Amino acid sequence: xxxxxxxxxxxxxxxxxxxxxxxxxxxxxxxxxxxxxxxxxxxxxxxxxxxxxxxxxxxxxxxxxxxxxxxxxxxxxxxxxxxxxxxxxxxxxxxxxxxxxxxxxxxxxxxxxxxxxxxxxxxxxxxxxxxxxxxxxxxxxxxxxxxxxxxxxxxxxxxxxxxxxxxxxxxxxxxxxxxxxxxxxxxxxxxxxxxxxxxxxxxxxxxxxxxxxxxxxxxxxxxxxxxxxxxx
Numbered sequence: 001x002x003x004x005x006x007x008x009x010x011x012x013x014x015x016x017x018x019x020x021x022x023x024x025x026x027x028x029x030x031x032x033x034x035x036x037x038x039x040x041x042x043x044x045x046x047x048x049x050x051x052x053x054x055x056x057x058x059x060x061x062x063x064x065x066x067x068x069x070x071x072x073x074x075x076x077x078x079x080x081x082x083x084x085x086x087x088x089x090x091x092x093x094x095x096x097x098x099x100x101x102x103x104x105x106x107x108x109x110x111x112x113x114x115x116x117x118x119x120x121x122x123x124x125x126x127x128x129x130x131x132x133x134x135x136x137x138x139x140x141x142x143x144x145x146x147x148x149x150x151x152x153x154x155x156x157x158x159x160x161x162x163x164x165x166x167x168x169x170x171x172x173x174x175x176x177x178x179x180x181x182x183x184x185x186x187x188x189x190x191x192x193x194x195x196x197x198x199x200x201x202x203x204x205x206x207x208x209x210x211x212x213x214x215x216x217x218x219x220x221x222x223x224x225x226x227x228x229x230x231x232x
Contacts, residue, residue, distance in 0.1 A: 025067030029075040032059050037082045049087040053108050056083055060112050064119030072116035080109045135229060138166045156187035163213060164190045167226055171214035174201075183209055195219035199231050 036059055040047045056079040064072035084094055088101045142162045149155045156174050163172040171190030175183035186209070195215040201208045213230065215221065222230065 025071035026074045029063040029067055029071040030078055032063065033075050033078045041086055052083060052087045057112060057115055061115050061119050064116045065123045068123060069120035072120055076112035076116050079112060083108055160187045160189035167230060169213045170216060173212045176209035197222055
């Protein structure tokens with residue numbers, strides 16, 4: 001069950017990395033606005049401008065909660081353009097013929113940007129809380145697995161495997177110092193590479209060895225949060 005939990009955690013981490021790729025969430029958000037626009041233009045005789053604005057705001061809100069600030073801002077700007085073009089006179093054009101229409105556009109864009117910022121902030125807070133909960137759960141499962149083992153040769157691979165899974169990294173190596181203080185490789189998981197980061201493993205004032213993790217493609221350094229988790 002511990003191995004299954006680690007695999008699920010790793011899959012979630014990689015999906016999160018994919019969705020954080022700049023163009024993926026932005027493209028999906030823009031596509032959602034375009035699909036909504038096509039539907040409302042198709043039934044335009046039955047869709048009032050106020051109704052269209054509410055649907056656009058809802059789409060921007062969902063985008064912010066799902067994909068974050070950048071994607072929702074892109075959706076808000078596109079929504080403002082198509083809202084002006086299709087739902088503010090003169091229709092099917094960008095001209096604004098009255099002060100009321102100008103105020104309506106400014107109000108729509110202001111609300112859209114405000115909703116985008118607030119929703120994306122709530123989304124970041126929720127992601128942070130979920131990440132902390134998942135990390136604590138993974139560390140708890142690791143501690144439970146280690147309690148069941150008494151042999152060092154079985155403990156070290158568990159730690160290496162858990163490190164790779166929790167941090168979603170390509171590989172991990174554990175070195176223990178011998179009687180002369182020379183680090184000796186004792187466990188490895190995943191792939192090794194020339195781009196890596198290390199943390200010392202200490203007990204009281206003594207250095208027992210080091211934990212080396214292979215960096216992701218492109219040698220992207222660990223974030224401060226990931227480095228703290230690695231030390232833990």
